[in-house]
Amino acid sequence: MNAPPDPSSRVRSLRALIRHHNFRYYVLDDPEVSDAEFDRLFRELQTLEEQHPELDDPESPTHKVGSSWTPEEFVADSLPPVTHRVPMLSLENAMNLEEFAEWLERVRKGLPGEEEVPLSVEYKMDGVAVEVIYEEGVLVEGSTRGDGVTGEEITTNLRTIRTLPPRLTGDSPTRLELRGEVFMPLAEFAAMNASRSAEEGLFANPRNSTAGTLRQLDPRIAASRPLEIVLYGVGVAEGVAEGLDLESQQNLFAALPRWGFRAPSFHRVVTELDEVEAIYHEVELARDGLPFEIDGLVVKVEGGERRRRLGVRSRSPRWAIALKFPPRQETTRLEAVEWQIGRTGALTPVAHLAPVVLSGVTVSRATLHNPKEIERKGVLIGDRVLVQRAGDVIPEVVKAIEEGRDGSETPVELPERCPSCDEPIWYPEEEIVPTCQNIHCPAQIRGRLRHFASRRALDIDGLGAKLIDQLVDREIVRKPSELYLLEAETLADLDRMAEKSATNLILAIDETRDRPVARLLHAIGIRHVGETVARLLIEQFRDLDVLAVAKPEEMVEIDGIGPEIAATVADFFAREENRTELAALKAAGLRWREEGPPHAPPGDVSDDVSDDGERPLAGMTVVLTGTLPTWTRDEAKAQVIAAGGKITGSVSKKTALVVAGENAGSKLEKARSLGVEVVDEVGLRKILEGEHPSST
Ligand code: IVH
Numbered sequence: 295m296n297a298p299p300d301p302s303s304r305v306r307s308l309r310a311l312i313r314h315h316n317f318r319y320y321v322l323d324d325p326e327v328s329d330a331e332f333d334r335l336f337r338e339l340q341t342l343e344e345q346h347p348e349l350d351d352p353e354s355p356t357h358k359v360g361s362s363w364t365p366e367e368f369v370a371d372s373l374p375p376v377t378h379r380v381p382m383l384s385l386e387n388a389m390n391l392e393e394f395a396e397w398l399e400r401v402r403k404g405l406p407g408e409e410e411v412p413l414s415v416e417y418k419m420d421g422v423a424v425e426v427i428y429e430e431g432v433l434v435e436g437s438t439r440g441d442g443v444t445g446e447e448i449t450t451n452l453r454t455i456r457t458l459p460p461r462l463t464g465d466s467p468t469r470l471e472l473r474g475e476v477f478m479p480l481a482e483f484a485a486m487n488a489s490r491s492a493e494e495g496l497f498a499n500p501r502n503s504t505a506g507t508l509r510q511l512d513p514r515i516a517a518s519r520p521l522e523i524v525l526y527g528v529g530v531a532e533g534v535a536e537g538l539d540l541e542s543q544q545n546l547f548a549a550l551p552r553w554g555f556r557a558p559s560f561h562r563v564v565t566e567l568d569e570v571e572a573i574y575h576e577v578e579l580a581r582d583g584l585p586f587e588i589d590g591l592v593v594k595v596e597g598g599e600r601r602r603r604l605g606v607r608s609r610s611p612r613w614a615i616a617l618k619f620p621p622r623q624e625t626t627r628l629e630a631v632e633w634q635i636g637r638t639g640a641l642t643p644v645a646h647l648a649p650v651v652l653s654g655v656t657v658s659r660a661t662l663h664n665p666k667e668i669e670r671k672g673v674l675i676g677d678r679v680l681v682q683r684a685g686d687v688i689p690e691v692v693k694a695i696e697e698g699r700d701g702s703e704t705p706v707e708l709p710e711r712c713p714s715c716d717e718p719i720w721y722p723e724e725e726i727v728p729t730c731q732n733i734h735c736p737a738q739i740r741g742r743l744r745h746f747a748s749r750r751a752l753d754i755d756g757l758g759a760k761l762i763d764q765l766v767d768r769e770i771v772r773k774p775s776e777l778y779l780l781e782a783e784t785l786a787d788l789d790r791m792a793e794k795s796a797t798n799l800i801l802a803i804d805e806t807r808d809r810p811v812a813r814l815l816h817a818i819g820i821r822h823v824g825e826t827v828a829r830l831l832i833e834q835f836r837d838l839d840v841l842a843v844a845k846p847e848e849m850v851e852i853d854g855i856g857p858e859i860a861a862t863v864a865d866f867f868a869r870e871e872n873r874t875e876l877a878a879l880k881a882a883g884l885r886w887r888e889e890g891p892p893h894a895p896p897g898d899v900s901d902d903v904s905d906d907g908e909r910p911l912a913g914m915t916v917v918l919t920g921t922l923p924t925w926t927r928d929e930a931k932a933q934v935i936a937a938g939g940k941i942t943g944s945v946s947k948k949t950a951l952v953v954a955g956e957n958a959g960s961k962l963e964k965a966r967s968l969g970v971e972v973v974d975e976v977g978l979r980k981i982l983e984g985e986h987p988s989s990t
Contacts, residue, residue, distance in 0.1 A: 301342055301345070301346050301349060302346075302349055304338075304342060305339065305342050305343065305346070305349050308335055308338060308342070309339065309351075309354055309355055311335055312332075312335055312336060312339060312355040313355055315327055315332050315335070316355065319332075320505070323502045323503075323505040323506040324498075324502065325498065325502065326625075326695050326697050326698070327625050327695075328623045328624045328680060329589070329621060329623065330621035330623070330624055331624070331625055333387065333389070333621075336355075336356070339354070339355070339356055340356050343356060352608075356609070357608040357609055358441060358609060372511065373446035373447055373448065373509060373511075374446070374447040375440075375444050375445070375446065375447070376425075376435065376437035376440075376445050376446065376447045377443060377444050378425060378437070378439075378442070378443060378444070378445060378471075378529065379471060379529060379530055380471070380529040380530060381442045381443050382423060382425060382439040382440075382445070382473060382529070383442060383606060383610050383611055384442065384609050385592065385611075385614055385615060385616040386607075386610045386614075386615050386616070387615070387616050387618055388615050388616065388617045388618065389618055391571055391574060391617075394567075394570065394574075394593070394615065395567055397593075397615045398413075398567055400612070401595060401604065401612070401613070404603065404604045404612065405595075405603060405604065408600070410565040411565060411595060411596075411600070412563055412564075412565055412596040412597070413563065413564055413565065413593050413594065413595060413596065414542075414543035414544065414562075414563050414593070414594045414595075414596050415562045415570060415591055415592075415593050416526060416543065416558060416560060416561050416591065416592045416593075416594070417558065417559070417560050417577070417588040417591065417592070418588055418589055418590040418591055418592045418616050418617075418618070419475035419477055419524055419526075419586070419587075419588055420477065420499075420500070420501050420586075420587040420588055420589045421475040421476050421477030421478075421500070421501055421504050421586075421587075422438065422475065422476045422477070422504050422505045422508055423439040423473065423474075423475055424436055424437065424439070424448070424452065424473070424474060424475070424476050424508070424523070425437050425439070425445065425471060425472070425473050425529060426452060426458065426471075426472050426474070426525075427469070427470070427471050427472075428462055428466065428467070428469070428470040428471075428472075429468070429469055431461055431462040431466035431467075432460070432461055432462075433449075433452075433453065433458070433459070433460050433461070434449075435447065435449050436448050436449045436452035436453075437449075438508065438509075446509065448508050450513040450516075451507070451508050451509075451510060451513050451516040452476070452508070452523075453513070454513055454516040454517040454521065455516075455521045455522065455523050456522075456969065457522050457523050457555075457556050458523050458555075459553070459554035459555065461554070462553040462554050463552070463553060463554040464552040464554070465535065465552070466553055467531050467532055467533040467534045468532050468533030469530060469531070469532040469533065470528070470530070470531050470532075470534075470553075471528065471529035471530040472525045472527065472529070472555075473525070473526065473527035473528070473529060474523050474524050474525035474526055474527070475523065475524055475526065476504055476521055476522070477500060477501070477504055477521075477522055477523075477524070477586050477587070478500040478503055478504050478507075478519065478520050478521060478522070478586075479500075479520060479522060479585045479586050480585055480586060480587060480974075480976075480977070481585065481954070481972055481973040481976070481977040482520030482954075482966075482972055483499075483500040483503060483520070484974040484976070485920070485954040485955065485956075485958055485962060485972065485974050486503070486520065487503070488920075488923075488955065488956040488957075488974075489920075489956060489957055489958065496670065496671060496692070496693050498680055498692055498693055499587065499623065499682075499692070500586070500587055501587065503519075504521060507519045507521060508521075518963075520966060520972070522586075524556070524558050524559075525555050525558075526543070526546075526558065526592070527546070528540040528541070528546060534549075539597060539598050539599075540598075541596075541597060541601050542596045542597050542598070543561065543563070543596060544561075544563055544596065547561050560577070570591075570593060570617070577591060578619055581619065583980060585973075588619075589618055589619060589621075590616050590617050590619045591616075591617045592614060592615070592616050592617070593614065593617055594613060594614040595613040595614070600613065601613040619653075620653045620654050621652070621653065622652050622653045622683050623652070623680060623682040623692070624650045624651070624657075624680075624681055624682075625650075625679065625680055625681075625695060626647045626648045626649075626650040626678070626679065626681060627647065627648040627676070627677070627678055627679070628645055628646070628647060628673060628674075628675055628676065628677050628678075628679045628691065629646045629647060629648060629675070629676075630645075630646040630675060631643050631644065631645055631646070631662065631668075631675060631706045632644045632646060632713075633709050633713050634713070634737070635712060635713065635714050635730050635735060635737035636737075636738075636741050637738055637740075637742045637744070637745050637819060638729070638738070638741075638819075638821060639729040639730040639732075639733075639735065639738050640727045640728075640729055641709070641712075641719055641727065641728045641729060641730065642661065642663070642664065642727075643663070643664070643665065643668060643706065644659055644660070644661060644662065645659065645660045645661070645662050645673075645679070645681075645691050646658065646659060647659065647660060647679070647681060647691075650681065652681065652682070652683040652689060653683060655683070657681065657683060657689045659689070660681050660688070660689040660691050661688050661689070661690050661691070662690075662691050662706075663690070663923075664726050664727050664728075665708055665726075665728065666726050668706050671691065671692070671693045671694055672693070672694045672696065673691060673693075673694040673706065674694065674699070674703035674704060674705055674706065675703060675704045675705070675706055676702055676703035676704060677694045677695065677696075677699065677703050678694070678695045678698060679691050679692070679693065679694050679695065680693050680695060708721075708728070712730035712732065712735055712737070713737075714735050714736050714737030714738075715730065715732050715734070715735035715736060715737070717730055717731065717732040717735065733871070734772075736766055736767075739766050739772055739773075740759075740762055740763060740766050742773075742774070742819050743762045743765070743766065743771065743774060743777075744759055744762055745817065745819050746774040746777075746817045746818070746819065747762070747777075748817075750816070750825060751813060751816050751817035752806040752809050752813060752814065752817045753806070753809070753813075754777070754799075754802050754803055754806055755798075755799075755802040755805075756795065756798055756799045756802050757777075757799060757802070757803070761791070761799075764789060765788075768788075770784060773875050773878070774817070774875070774879065775875055775878035775879045775881075775882055776878075777803050778803060778807075778879075778882035778884075779882075780799075780800060780803065781800070782796040782800050783796075785799055785800070807883050807884050807885065808885050809884075809885060810832075810885070810888070811832050811836075811838060811885055811886065811887060812825070812828045812829045812831075812832040812833075812888075813828070814879075814884055814885065815831060815832060815838065815841075816828040818876075820862065820863055820866045821862050821866075822858065822859045822862050822863075822926055822928060822929055823862075823863065824929060824932075826854070826932050826933050826936045827854070827855065827859055827928075827929065827932045829936065830852050830853075830854050830855060830932060830935075830936065831849070831852070831855070831863070832888060834849075834851075834852050836888050836890070837887035837888075838876070838880075838886050838887065839880075839886065839887075840887075841863070841867070842867040842873075842876065843867070844864070845864065846861050846863075846864045847860075849863060854928075854931055854932035854933075854934075854935035854936060855928065855932065856927065856928035856931060856932075857928075858926060858928045859926075859928040859929070859932070909936075910937045910938065910981050910982055910983075910984050911934055911937040911938045911939030911950075911951070911981065911982075912937075912938035913938065913939075913940075914938070914939045914940070914950035914951060915939070915940050915941075915942050915948055915949050915950050915951075916934045916939045916941055916942075916949070916950065916951045916952070916953060917941070917943070917945050917949050917951075917952045917953070917961055917965070918930055918931065918934075918941065918952075918953050918955075919953070919955070919958040919959070919961035919962055920954050920955035920956050920957050920958030920959070921955045921956040921957060922953070922956075922975040923955065923956070923974075923975055924975060925975060930953060930975070930978065933978070934953075934978075937981075937982050939951075944961070945961050945964040945965050945970060946968070947968055947970075949970045950970070950971070951970070951971050951973065951978075951981075952965040952970055952971070952972045953972075953974070953975070953977075953978045954972050954973070954974060955974065955975060
C-alpha cells in the first residue's frame with residue numbers, strides 16, 4: 295500500500311502550479327494547459343483546503359482573482375497600474391447542472407421568505423474582463439481586471455473598439471464604471487490567425503489573441519484587430535435616475551442602449567431550476583452557430599438588495615455563478631503522425647493522440663491539415679499539443695506546447711513514397727498539398743468509391759467504408775461502374791455479408807440508376823465539382839454527353855462557373871480513361887440527361903434573384919478575398935451565386951458580406967473600417983445552410 299500523499303506538500307505544489315499557469319495565461323497570454331486542466335488543478339486545491347483548514351492561507355490563489363502570479367513575475371509588466379474603486383470579482387464555477395442546482399439551493403436558503411428569486415441568465419463570453427469609466431458621459435479610462443483590485447491601464451487600446459462609444463448618449467450618469475468582456479468574433483479571428491507566419495506564432499484561441507492585443511503598447515495594433523465588447527455589470531453609477539437599480543441585469547440591459555452601447559445578444563430572466571436547465575441545453579446546441587466563443591452561461595440574482603443580503607466570498611460573489619459547458623479544448627500528447635491519401639491523391643497528416651475527452655467525446659485522432667500547417671504550428675512527435683473540437687468539425691491540433699519538452703521529441707517526417715501504393719509523392723513548389731499521382735493507388739480507389747457511394751453523392755445504402763475496403767483489396771471493384779456488375783453471390787462471400795444483405799445491396803445499387811444527373815456528376819468526383827457546381831452545370835447542359843463536349847468558354851457563361859472550374863471539367867472529359875469509365879456508367883443504365891430545355895440564357899442568373907427571399911444570400915453583394923481553406927475561388931463564387939448572392943470585386947458600403955481567407959489584405963481592412971460583416975469559409979457555410987451568424 296502507498297502511504298497517503300502528504301496534503302501539505304500537494305497544496306504547496308498546486309499553489310505554485312496555479313500561480314505559474316496564471317502567469318502564463320494573464321501575463322504572457324500563452325497558456326500551457328487547457329482551461330479544463332487548469333480548472334481541475336484549481337478544484338483539487340480548493341477541495342484540499344476545505345478538507346484541511348489548517349493549511350488554508352489568505353495568499354492562496356483560491357482567494358485571489360485572476361492574475362495572482364508571484365511578485366517577481368509581476369515585474370514583467372509594463373502597463374501603468376489602475377486601482378478599481380470597487381473590486382472586480384471573479385465567478386465561482388458550476389461544472390454541470392448538479393453543481394448549479396446546489397448553488398441555487400444555497401441562494402434560496404440565503405434569501406429566506408423569497409418565494410421566487412429572479413435570476414438573470416446571460417452568455418459567459420470567453421474573452422477578457424475589462425472596466426471602462428465614463429465621467430460626464432466621456433470615456434476617460436479603461437483597464438483590465440488584473441488581480442481584482444489593481445488592473446492595467448489600457449485606455450488607448452479600448453478606444454479602438456468600434457462598439458465602445460467614446461461619448462455616451464441620452465441621460466448619461468455623471469460617473470459610470472462599467473464592466474464587460476472584450477472578445478474577437480470567430481471568423482475574424484480565423485482570418486487573422488491564418489495570415490500569421492510561423493515566426494509570429496499562432497494564437498491558441500480568440501481569447502488569448504484578445505488579451506495579447508489589449509496589452510500592446512502601440513494602439514495601431516489594437517486598431518487593426520477585430521475587437522468587440524459586451525457590457526454586463528456596473529461598479530459605480532453616480533447621477534442615474536432616482537430608484538434605477540442597475541444591479542438588476544434587466545434594468546442595466548435596458549439602460550445600456552440608451553447610453554449608446556449594444557445590448558447583449560442573449561439575456562433572459564427566469565425563476566426556476568428547470569428553466570435554467572432548458573436554457574443550458576438550448577444554448578449548448580446553438581453554441582456552434584454563434585459568431586463568437588462562449589464557454590457557458592452566467593446566472594445572476596436580480597437586484598442590489600438581494601445581492602447585498604447574499605454577500606461575497608473572498609474572490610467571488612455568492613449571488614452569481616458561471617455555469618460552464620463541457621470543455622472543447624484540451625491538452626494531450628501527440629504520439630504519432632499517420633499519412634493518409636484521399637480520393638484526389640492528396641496526402642494528409644493525421645495526428646494520433648493520447649485519448650482525451652473533448653465536449654464529452656473521446657478523441658484519439660485529429661487532423662494536422664497539411665505539411666505547411668505542421669511547420670507553422672511547430673509540432674513535434676512526443677509534444678504536448680492543444681487540440682480542439684467544435685461541433686461536427688473534425689478535431690484539430692491547434693498548436694504545440696513547447697514548454698516542458700525533454701529533447702526526446704522528434705520532427706514529423708514527410709513521406710517520400712505513397713503509404714498506400716509506394717509510388718513517389720509529388721511535392722509541387724507552389725502548392726500546399728503534396729499528392730500521390732498514381733490513379734491506380736488503392737487508397738485513391740477506395741476514396742473515389744466512398745465518395746461515389748456517399749450520402750450526398752449517389753447515396754448507396756449499405757455500401758460503407760469496410761465493405762469498400764474488402765471489394766478493393768480483393769480487386770473485385772476498382773471503379774464505380776464495376777459496382778453495377780456486382781452479383782449477389784460474390785457479395786455474400788465477403789466478411790460480415792450474408793445472402794440477405796448481399797441482395798439488399800444489389801437492390802440499393804440498382805436504385806441509384808435513377809438518381810438526378812447532378813448527383814451523378816458530383817459522385818464522379820471531378821476536382822472542383824461539388825454539389826452546387828454540378829447542379830449549375832446540369833441546369834445548363836442537361837445531358838452528360840452534351841457537357842462532355844462543351845467548351846470551357848461555354849461553361850464560364852454560367853454565373854458561378856469560373857475559368858478554373860471550366861478548364862478542370864473540360865480536361866476531365868477529354869481524358870481517355872475517364873471517357874471509358876463514363877461509357878461504362880452509361881452502359882450500366884444510369885440516368886444521363888434531365889428533361890426539359892436548358893435554363894435561361896447563362897449570365898442572367900444572378901440579376902433576377904434579388905427578390906428571391908427564400909435563398910440565404912438573396913439580393914446580397916458579396917466580396918471574396920484571400921485563400922479559403924477548402925473551397926477554390928470558383929467554388930465559393932458558385933456557392934454564393936447559388937444562394938442568391940452577387941459577387942463583386944471591391945468592398946463598398948453596399949457590400950453585405952466579405953468572405954475572407956488566408957492572406958486577405960486590403961479588402962478585409964476596408965470591410966472592417968466600413969463595418970461590413972466579415973466571415974471565413976466556415977461562417978459562409980453556416981450562412982449557406984440558412985444559419986446567419988448575426989441573427990443568432
Ligand atoms: S459577471 C461579479 N457576466 O467570466 C461578477 N462575467 O469567470 C463578475 N464573464 O471575470 C462577472 N461573461 O471575465 C459576468 N455575462 C457575464 C460574463 C462574465 C463572461 C467573465 C468575466 C469574469 C469571468 C469569471
